[in-house]
Amino acid sequence: MIFETQEETPEIREPLRRVGITNLRTVAKINWKGREYTFLPLIEATIDLPAEKKGIHMSRLIESVTDAMSEAVEEEVKTAHESLEELGKSVIERIERKHPHKRAEIWIKTHLIIPKKTPASGKTSYEPYDVEVGVIKNENGTFEKVLRVRVIGNTVCPHAMANNNGKTHIQRAVGELEVKADFNEEIALEDMIEVVESSFSSPTYTLLKTPDENAVVQRMFENPKFVEDVAREIFAKAKERFKGKIHVRVISNESIHKHDVIAETWS
Amino acid sequence: MIFETQEETPEIREPLRRVGITNLRTVAKINWKGREYTFLPLIEATIDLPAEKKGIHMSRLIESVTDAMSEAVEEEVKTAHESLEELGKSVIERIERKHPHKRAEIWIKTHLIIPKKTPASGKTSYEPYDVEVGVIKNENGTFEKVLRVRVIGNTVCPHAMANNNGKTHIQRAVGELEVKADFNEEIALEDMIEVVESSFSSPTYTLLKTPDENAVVQRMFENPKFVEDVAREIFAKAKERFKGKIHVRVISNESIHKHDVIAETWS
Amino acid sequence: MIFETQEETPEIREPLRRVGITNLRTVAKINWKGREYTFLPLIEATIDLPAEKKGIHMSRLIESVTDAMSEAVEEEVKTAHESLEELGKSVIERIERKHPHKRAEIWIKTHLIIPKKTPASGKTSYEPYDVEVGVIKNENGTFEKVLRVRVIGNTVCPHAMANNNGKTHIQRAVGELEVKADFNEEIALEDMIEVVESSFSSPTYTLLKTPDENAVVQRMFENPKFVEDVAREIFAKAKERFKGKIHVRVISNESIHKHDVIAETWS
Amino acid sequence: MIFETQEETPEIREPLRRVGITNLRTVAKINWKGREYTFLPLIEATIDLPAEKKGIHMSRLIESVTDAMSEAVEEEVKTAHESLEELGKSVIERIERKHPHKRAEIWIKTHLIIPKKTPASGKTSYEPYDVEVGVIKNENGTFEKVLRVRVIGNTVCPHAMANNNGKTHIQRAVGELEVKADFNEEIALEDMIEVVESSFSSPTYTLLKTPDENAVVQRMFENPKFVEDVAREIFAKAKERFKGKIHVRVISNESIHKHDVIAETWS
Helix, strand or coil, X not given: CCCCHHHCCCCCCCCEEEEEEEEEECCEEEEECCEEEEECCEEEEEEEECCCCCCCCHHHHHHHHHHHHHHHHCXXXXXXXXXXXXXXXXXXXXXXXXXXXCCEEEEEEEEEEEEEECCCCCCEEEEEEEEEEEEEECCCCCEEEEEEEEEEEEEECHHHHHHCXXXXXXXXXXXXXXXXXXXXXXXXXXXXXXHHHCCCCCCCCCCCCHHHHHHHXXXXXXXXXXXXXXXXXXXXXXXHHCCCEEEEEEEECCCCCCCEEEEEEEC | CCCCHHHCCCCCCCCEEXXXXXXXXXXXXXXXXXXXXXXXXXXEEEEEECCCCCCCCHHHHHHHHHHHHHHHHCCXXXXXXXXXXXXXHHHHHHHXXXXXXXXXXXXXXXXXXXXXXXXXXXXXXXXXXXXXXXXXXCCCCCEEEEEEEEEEEEEECHHHHHHCCCCCCEEEEEEEEEEEEECCCCCCHHHHHHHHHCCCCCCCCCCCXXXXXXXXXXXXXXXXXXXHHHXXXXXXXXXXHCCCXXXXXXXXXXXXXXXXXXXXEEC | CCCCHHHCCXXXXXXEEEEEEEXXXXXXXXXXXXXXXXXXXXXXXXEEECCCCCCCCHHHHHHHHHHHHHHHHCCCCCCCECCHHHHHHHHHHHHHHHCCCCCEEEEEEEEEEEEEECCCCCCEEEEEEEEEEEEXXXXXXXXXXXXXXXXXXXXXCHHHHHHCCCCCCEEEEEEEEEEEEECCCCCCHHHHHHHHHCCCCCCCCCCCCHHHHHHHHHHHHHCCECHHHHHHHHHHHHHHHCCCEEEXXXXXXXXXXXXXXXXXXXX | CCCCXXXXXXXXXXXXXXXXXXXXXXXXEEEECCEEEEECCEEEEEEEECCCCCCCCHHHHHHHHHHHHXXXXXXXXXXXXXXXXXXXXXXXXXXXXXCCCCCEEEEEEEEEEEEEECCCCCCEEEEEEEEEEEEEECCCCCEEEEEXXXXXXXXXXXXXXXXXXXXXXXXXXEEEEEEEEECCCCCCHHHHHHHHHCCCCCCCCCCCCHHHHHHHHHHHHHCCECHHHHHHHHHHHHHHHCXXXXXXXXXXXXXXXXXXEEEEEEC
């Protein structure tokens, strides 16, 4: 006989908005535009808990995640999910069959490696980006999604350039863009990455031969930007291209200071 | 002649909500109830940037932070600030004299070490807590504050206990409580810590002699709790004791799994 | 005309042991025992720098890494490398053709997801492990490898159990095993993981239905262990199974304290 | 009656080199050259465990740490320890009176905030550094110490400068210096910091008014350096100034790449 302690009435009758599993490392596969991507994402999956139940059945969330993901890893499966958000939604659909709830969330955090061409020699360079996708089923049954990208770029100080006859300080900067939208909005993570990457003084590249390095240096000096300029450009481009609630944050790892500078805004 | 590039009109006329410095490590001193505390906090300070200005003058924020903090570190100063939020407010008051803005924020993140008595031997044990204090000056000139504490405790699974004749799995858990309130609300970080620490299956202690360890073990087994139970107890106590918007998050580092479980809610 | 600054004589003539690239996120594929694994590893690759050269040509290391990895990601490639260390060695062999050096190192850090059966219900559970593989080409041309695994498990305090009639405190623990060996030693990361995982009070599982959870709880109480016991068992098993220099470190995230405890030894 | 499980004979008779506590956050005070510094360090303390004992008595290490530190925090204490290594040694001396062992280690990790003058305006700027001090009592009773500093600076690429008519890429870099020496060697952390900070293209400052910023930018362009140059200069200066085993590691957070570059060497 098994005691279902989770079904008991708790001492403190307080509904909870998000109960579940987090920091779960697993494997997933998606098939995007005919190309297969494998990920080793970090997963969080939660549901709400009503006031009158003591706990949720955590293992049912795990089974929902595992089943949706293993569809993707088992070799007999021919068609993988077409995006991280489709994969996320399929986890929630499994949770629906296993565990009563009114509201559910799934978050998938991974790296995306995208091939690019270097600016002068035209060689292929594999560029890494951090991405996170959240899928939220609201109490009224509608689905929303949250898409996040994190891109490494740079800032080139226009103030120092004006005051030092063209000399200035340059540093690595990190740009983050979040779009919260209706689930059915078509928003590609690759497009969000492009919006951020094109807003720095220059894009960055993993591989740079000397002519490429020169092209990046020239571009940086022609395009000096404060962290404020980068944030504004990402925000303006994102508002034009993506329908949804937009949040931008840029942090510049100053080369002349030990601290960072930040510019942030949201719609 | 100095070019004030920050004062120029930017190409993209978009106001930004938060521009400033972050990840600044410094030293601060406060005098709380007659006892002096020294901190090595991590600081973030931001102001808004109107659409028609290219940038903010970052060094004025630094001066405001440095002046407010150095008041605290210079030996001739007799009266330190009376709390982290008073210290934060005094940074904003300095920014007001140095840089035009409509909205300002300061965040101070540090550790707090508090002496406690162990449960059986009554020895003194120094307990560490992570705290963060934000002070926000809104556009209408009102001040709010955000207080956060992070406390290490434990969960003891009631479900496994019911199904294994009193045997169960136990693990470390981390409880986070945030209160956002009017600046003048009297809310002590120590009281917030006490709310979280008393909501676990047992408080934890840095120093435990064998009789103390026995008392903690006995208490844990008498007081089994899901991560959901801990979150509910923190939330219920916090709503009763503190006036403001409350957010609770508890993460349990499961001893039977490689992932964590989470319970979260907010008012 | 391109200036080869790296080839100049430096002011300070001091040889350097390790110069190269680090924190490079990329994609790799290996084919182990007929099954294909895709990784998103973090890479470090270094060579030595003689006293009379100012710098190394960093882009040649990148090309060596990219070429070796892209072999694995391009679809026309039929046979992926057979292990992470084979992949690492092929990076060094590419560096040999591109950049003079006497000593070279490559480090590949990733997650490994391994399916296991749960202890009672026999369901499949996907378990994540952190692994790191280093390949070192010494000055005399010999190759060594360093294999590291990091496994999440638990400790169950035998001292509290003896003093509390079978009640005790339990917590998550993390076991790390490193083996440094001749490159040709056959040592599977999976076997190293098994050595660590079997040395805790119980293995942990991502998926546990109630009968599985009961089995884990029963196993933990039958098998109480200090962090010292876990370290000793890993060390003894590893010395018996693997030929090479062995290092063991176990950290237990105590559920009764806010700090951790540690046991470490090496051969 | 208390069972001393630690004193039992373990199943696996294997001596362990390092057993103890780690990640312990506490408070400490030292009095260096007449000035009082308060820290919130992270502590690790370990002793060896002979083959025939099952475990160590962890609480005795905690008491040793707490007593040595509380000496420093209690107000009646007039003379604080004179350095972090003196404080560490006093912890080991307390362990000697409480717990038999042959070898002991204590590690103290904290931030150090040091006032500096800015290069043009001569204002005071508070600069943060990460430091770590280890004290090791060897089996023969001799004491050694390990001193580590971590300093934020910058690199300015000489190769890009030569190929782009004086334009180049610049970025934040982090320099780490470790000296392992006899306990009685007089080596100030401040001197080690100075060795690292003076080896970058320019020192960095928390506060920089426009004339100061100009001075830093001018200095950077007059002093271009690869990560290799920085590592060599730290190493050469450290060998000249400090008697002991020296280890240098410099990591440059490239502004043109998403990865970092590294230069490392040791004596």
